[in-house]
Amino acid sequence: MSRFLITGGAGYIGSHTAKLLATSGHDIVVFDNLSRGHRDLVRWGPLIEGDIRDTALLREALRWFRPDAVIHFAAIAYVGESVARPDLYYDNNTAGTLSLLRAMKEAPCSNLIVSSTCATYGQPARMPITEETPQLPLNPYGQSKLMMEIMCADFAAAFGLHYMALRYFNACGCDPDGETGERHDPEPHLIPRALMAADGEIDRLDVFGGDYPTPDGTCVRDYIHVSDLAAAHMAGALHLMDGGASGALNLGTGRGISVKEIIDAAERVTGKPVPHRVSARRAGDPAVLVAATNKANAVLDWKARHSDIDNILATAWAWHRQERNQTKRRL
Numbered sequence: 001m002s003r004f005l006i007t008g009g010a011g012y013i014g015s016h017t018a019k020l021l022a023t024s025g026h027d028i029v030v031f032d033n034l035s036r037g038h039r040d041l042v043r044w045g046p047l048i049e050g051d052i053r054d055t056a057l058l059r060e061a062l063r064w065f066r067p068d069a070v071i072h073f074a075a076i077a078y079v080g081e082s083v084a085r086p087d088l089y090y091d092n093n094t095a096g097t098l099s100l101l102r103a104m105k106e107a108p109c110s111n112l113i114v115s116s117t118c119a120t121y122g123q124p125a126r127m128p129i130t131e132e133t134p135q136l137p138l139n140p141y142g143q144s145k146l147m148m149e150i151m152c153a154d155f156a157a158a159f160g161l162h163y164m165a166l167r168y169f170n171a172c173g174c175d176p177d178g179e180t181g182e183r184h185d186p187e188p189h190l191i192p193r194a195l196m197a198a199d200g201e202i203d204r205l206d207v208f209g210g211d212y213p214t215p216d217g218t219c220v221r222d223y224i225h226v227s228d229l230a231a232a233h234m235a236g237a238l239h240l241m242d243g244g245a246s247g248a249l250n251l252g253t254g255r256g257i258s259v260k261e262i263i264d265a266a267e268r269v270t271g272k273p274v275p276h277r278v279s280a281r282r283a284g285d286p287a288v289l290v291a292a293t294n295k296a297n298a299v300l301d302w303k304a305r306h307s308d309i310d311n312i313l314a315t316a317w318a319w320h321r322q323e324r325n326q327t328k329r330r331l
């Protein structure tokens with residue numbers, strides 16, 4: 001049994017990882033300021049309510065709990081917001097990670113998994129994207145995550161930190177048991193919005209661009225189920241604790257799915273039409289983003305097993321309906 005401190009464990013991906021670690025027999029503590037997370041999603045270990053920029057509190061938490069590794073999800077992650085308020089992103093994501101790195105150095109705790117993103121690659125010319133593809137982010141959110149990776153590499157070289165930066169592609173789906181799920185406000189992600197449109201909660205889904213050089217003209221992305229992400233985090237942490245090398249890995253499926261294919265799957269799974277309208281392209285949206293996954297498959301002995309598109313939509317739909325039914329019961 002090992003011990004893990006999970007920053008951002010009250011959020012979407014963090015709560016799924018907390019569940020997997022706890023149900024696999026590990027001890028977890030969540031460290032979250034609840035700025036974008038939810039107290040009721042902290043179900044698999046105690047919550048320390050605190051901000052990662054509070055280095056002293058983090059150091060105290062690390063000295064008290066003595067985790068074998070920290071898994072760091074805490075961040076804000078809206079691309080549009082990051083363009084309007086870069087100050088928030090560099091403060092929360094970049095300075096927040098520096099604060100965590102300092103606290104870990106002082107505690108000490110030397111194993112760290114961090115949430116990075118395909119947004120650090122920007123708009124690469126060649127697919128699939130490998131870990132060696134140049135990282136040229138197009139917005140402050142991607143920059144804030146690239147800076148986080150750079151700091152981890154520098155702390156590894158100078159102070160012996162062991163780290164793994166996991167670059168997720170499109171996180172989606174929900175816990176198959178319905179014990180946690182995706183709850184963002186506002187909700188910018190395609191799949192929950194497609195389900196909101198199917199359910200009549202929004203008038204229609206906006207599809208940004210129908211004239212991309214892709215088979216059906218809509219953007220193609222690599223959708224990875226959150227249960228697969230959780231499994232990769234556990235494998236990554238155990239890899240570092242076993243003395244495995246530090247570095248960065250892509251987490252995706254290697255398979256591209258278009259927006260149109262997501263809409264078709266949402267209609268199939270819900271049995272309802274998804275009203276949508278094709279509008280102009282959004283600035284900075286590449287036509288295709290697909291991960292090369294062989295490095296993660298080999299290093300972590302891990303493969304995406306839950307990321308079949310109908311399974312993604314079915315688990316997301318079950319969570320959506322459960323959440324709405326609970327809201328109705330409360331009213």
Ligand SMILES: NC(=O)c1ccc[n+]([C@@H]2O[C@H](COP(=O)([O-])OP(=O)(O)OC[C@H]3O[C@@H](n4cnc5c(N)ncnc54)[C@H](O)[C@@H]3O)[C@@H](O)[C@H]2O)c1
Nearest residue numbers: 008010011012013033034035036037051052074075115171
């Ligand atoms: N959702 C995706 O598709 C996706 C893709 C790539 C990378 N990521 C990264 O994965 C991580 C988790 O994303 P998510 O979708 O679960 O987000 P989320 O908003 O659901 O969870 C983030 C959690 O971090 C907490 N948090 C934020 N700032 C904090 C701070 N200063 N101190 C303490 N807690 C803080 C929030 O309260 C929230 O509980 C983020 O780092 C994000 O950048 C997400």
